[in-house]
Amino acid sequence: MEQHEALTMTLDSLRAELQRAQLWSTTRPALSAFHSTIPFFTDTMPFEQWIQFVLIERLDEMLRVAAPLPALSGVAAMAEVVWAQKLTERHYIVELLKDLDELLGS
Template identity: 45%
Template structure:
C-alpha cells in the first residue's frame, strides 16, 4: 500500500473509531486535566480509562499527523490493550476491536 493510500485508510479508520466510541457511549465532552494527559505510563493507564486514552491521546495525536501527510508511526499495538481493558465489561466491542486491529495492521510495517 502506498503512503497516500495508508494515510487515506488511516483517516477513514479514525472517523470510524470516533463514530464507534460515540455509538457505544464512550465519547466524553469534558477533556481530562493536563496532569492526567501527561502520564508517563503506557496508555496513561494510571490516570485515564482506555476509552479516554483513545479519544484524548491517540485520536488527537493521529489527526494532525494524517492532516500533515505523515509520516505515520511504523508500529502499533493498541488492540491487545483494548481486548484486555474491555474483557468482561459487558460492552459490545466487536466492531471497536476490529477497527483497532485494522489500525494495528495498517501502521505496523513488516
C-alpha cells in the same frame, strides 16, 4: 487505497463507534492526565479517553502535517486486556483498533 486515506476512514469509524457505544467524552481530561509516563496513560484516564484524546488526536495531527506515522501500534491487544469483560459489546471497536494496528504496520 492509500495508507493515509485508509487511516482517516478508520479513525472516522472509530470516532463514530465510540460515540455509538457511549464511550465518547464531551469533557477533556485535566491537563495533568496527559503527563503520565505509563503506556496508554492507564494511571490517569480510562482507556476509551486515551483512544479519544491521545491516539485519535495524535494520529489526526500526524496525518494533517504529513508527519511520519508510528510503525507499530499494539492498541488492539491492550483493548482486549482492558475490556476483557466487555469484549462482546465492544467487539467492533476492537476490530477497528486491529485495522488501525494493521494500517500502521504496513
